[in-house]
Amino acid sequence: MRTVFAERSGIRWVLQHPWVACGAMIASPLVIAVLLVRAYGVNVPIWDEWESVPDILAVLSRRLTLGDLWRQHNEHRIFFPRIAMLALYRLGHMDSRVLMYANCGILAATVAIVLIDHLRCSGNTFSAWLSFVPAAWILSSLRQWENLLWAWQIQIFMCVGAVVVALYALSYADRIGWMALGIAAGVVACCSFSSGMLVWPAGLFQILVRHRQRSRWRAALIWCCAAIATAATYSVGYQRPQHHPSPLAFLQHPINAATYLLASIGGPLAGDLGGAVAVGLLLSTVALLAARLWYCRPDLVRPSMAASLIVFSVGASAMMMIGRVGFGPSQALASRYTTITVLGVAGLYLLIVQNLHAESRAPRIVAAILAIAFVGQASVTDRSIAEAKVTNQHRRQLAIVLKGYRSQPDEMLAALYPVPSTLRERAAVLELFRLSVFARAAGLASLPRIPPFSVDFINNAPPTRVPSVMAGTMLRVSGWAVDDRARTVAEGVVVFVDGGAETAALYGLERPDVAQVLGNPGYRDCGFTADAPTLSLAPGRHSLGLRIFNADGTGFYEPPIRFFFDIR
Numbered sequence: 092m093r094t095v096f097a098e099r100s101g102i103r104w105v106l107q108h109p110w111v112a113c114g115a116m117i118a119s120p121l122v123i124a125v126l127l128v129r130a131y132g133v134n135v136p137i138w139d140e141w142e143s144v145p146d147i148l149a150v151l152s153r154r155l156t157l158g159d160l161w162r163q164h165n166e167h168r169i170f171f172p173r174i175a176m177l178a179l180y181r182l183g184h185m186d187s188r189v190l191m192y193a194n195c196g197i198l199a200a201t202v203a204i205v206l207i208d209h210l211r212c213s214g215n216t217f218s219a220w221l222s223f224v225p226a227a228w229i230l231s232s233l234r235q236w237e238n239l240l241w242a243w244q245i246q247i248f249m250c251v252g253a254v255v256v257a258l259y260a261l262s263y264a265d266r267i268g269w270m271a272l273g274i275a276a277g278v279v280a281c282c283s284f285s286s287g288m289l290v291w292p293a294g295l296f297q298i299l300v301r302h303r304q305r306s307r308w309r310a311a312l313i314w315c316c317a318a319i320a321t322a323a324t325y326s327v328g329y330q331r332p333q334h335h336p337s338p339l340a341f342l343q344h345p346i347n348a349a350t351y352l353l354a355s356i357g358g359p360l361a362g363d364l365g366g367a368v369a370v371g372l373l374l375s376t377v378a379l380l381a382a383r384l385w386y387c388r389p390d391l392v393r394p395s396m397a398a399s400l401i402v403f404s405v406g407a408s409a410m411m412m413i414g415r416v417g418f419g420p421s422q423a424l425a426s427r428y429t430t431i432t433v434l435g436v437a438g439l440y441l442l443i444v445q446n447l448h449a450e451s452r453a454p455r456i457v458a459a460i461l462a463i464a465f466v467g468q469a470s471v472t473d474r475s476i477a478e479a480k481v482t483n484q485h486r487r488q489l490a491i492v493l494k495g496y497r498s499q500p501d502e503m504l505a506a507l508y509p510v511p512s513t514l515r516e517r518a519a520v521l522e523l524f525r526l527s528v529f530a531r532a533a534g535l536a537s538l539p540r541i542p543p544f545s546v547d548f549i550n551n552a553p554p555t556r557v558p559s560v561m562a563g564t565m566l567r568v569s570g571w572a573v574d575d576r577a578r579t580v581a582e583g584v585v586v587f588v589d590g591g592a593e594t595a596a597l598y599g600l601e602r603p604d605v606a607q608v609l610g611n612p613g614y615r616d617c618g619f620t621a622d623a624p625t626l627s628l629a630p631g632r633h634s635l636g637l638r639i640f641n642a643d644g645t646g647f648y649e650p651p652i653r654f655f656f657d658i659r
């Protein structure tokens with residue numbers, strides 16, 4: 092009876108406070124994004140992040156120049172993201188998670204601006220707020236988990252955020268202050284990520300459809316002059332990346348190009364290529380129907396930025412198709428592009444919702460989009476969380492590798508940065524200035540006491556036996572370890588052979604049995620597995636030991652127990 096009463100009380104409270112409930116539904120996906128970062132974000136520089144180390148050193152030595160900020164990165168100019176990254180790195184001692192939370196903040200601001208534009212178009216009513224809930228979930232989709240969990244991707248969030256600001260400002264392009272804000276946001280967008288260059292055609296579209304008086308031509312002329320000036324500045328010293336496919340590859344492989352384009356459009360709502368192409372085809376059909384309505388009955392269409400978001404997103408998909416179809420159509424499904432392509436899906440949904448009065452079939456179209464979005468979000472969210480967890484395990488391993496960069500083999504360091512020699516030089520800079528994984532302590536302390544741990548198998552055999560291993564093969568070690576002093580999982584585990592060569596284990600594997608036996612649900616992800624090389628080991632008996640890093644990464648436990656194996 093109490094449960095039924097509580098449920099009825101909850102329903103009654105929601106009915107009495109509908110605005111609060113609606114706001115909570117809009118904020119929920121953003122909160123989930125923050126929780127994803129909290130659960131799976133790891134403080135370790137990955138790949139492109141290492142390009143920031145020379146800039147950090149230049150800042151610390153007061154030698155940073157404008158050319159350092161302006162230099163090209165792949166096909167992008169990331170002038171403004173570099174400034175943001177250096178500021179946040181300085182604030183957070185190059186803790187990658189600081190930028191991940193900043194990404195969530197920019198995403199929240201982007202959703203808020205789209206909401207404001209929607210309310211300006213549809214009115215500040217409860218039904219308008221309620222109709223925005225699906226758009227909030229689409230824009231904050233966990234399909235973009237890769238961007239949320241990679242500090243370097245602040246460039247994409249800054250680009251998208253600036254595009255939305257520019258389009259909103261251009262809704263008032265007849266006012267000089269708003270026009271100046273739109274141009275400034277456009278410059279930020281294209282100097283954050285290459286797709287941001289499309290803010291200029293999308294902005295021109297916004298001016299032409301939003302303003303119907305004569306002043307729109309003056310605003311369009313000013314906007315085009317700003318676009319030409321920005322493009323000219325952008326192209327100074329620009330070089331096409333040599334490792335990219337030919338931009339004419341889409342002409343040589345038209346079927347692959349069409350598949351790539353449709354998959355990019357439908358990617359936010361599907362995780363496999365076939366599903367993405369099908370969704371992309373359906374969304375494209377709906378967009379064409381909406382365009383036909385706009386062309387035939389423009390007087391009935393409410394002005395907003397929704398259509399301009401579609402123009403920008405489709406243009407970005409076409410731009411990515413031209414530049415990257417040579418990598419294959421499946422590349423269109425990369426999570427990192429979702430932050431851009433969700434704008435088109437959300438824009439299409441909002442365009443139809445805002446104009447339900449103009450077309451009798453609009454409610455059925457909205458219902459179809461919501462059904463696809465619901466099923467698509469459910470499937471991609473589940474897959475995204477699974478991929479985020481695997482990425483978390485891998486990056487925790489890499490964080491341990493980085494801490495021991497001096498003794499780690501090149502094969503392990505290459506997972507952090509493709510040139511191990513360069514990584515060692517830059518890791519030494521981080522250690523000298525106590526940044527990133529080296530921020531908490533000048534050196535790792537050897538801690539007393541031995542936490543609960545177990546080596547369950549060595550090459551699929553219990554450690555009580557002495558396994559025999561063929562020289563040159565990998566020695567697989569699996570088990571679990573926790574930090575009972577902190578009452579949580581450890582930061583990571585390292586295995587070492589004969590007191591020398593170290594191998595960072597893949598840590599964070601699920602061990603519900605351990606959590607149940609030890610009576611702590613927080614120990615669930617305490618499993619590990621490590622593949623130690625044996626190529627340099629001589630025939631005979633060798634010992635295997637463990638180091639268990641404590642939860643806060645300031646020290647390690649080294650059990651005195653040794654496990655043995657034979658090399659034959």
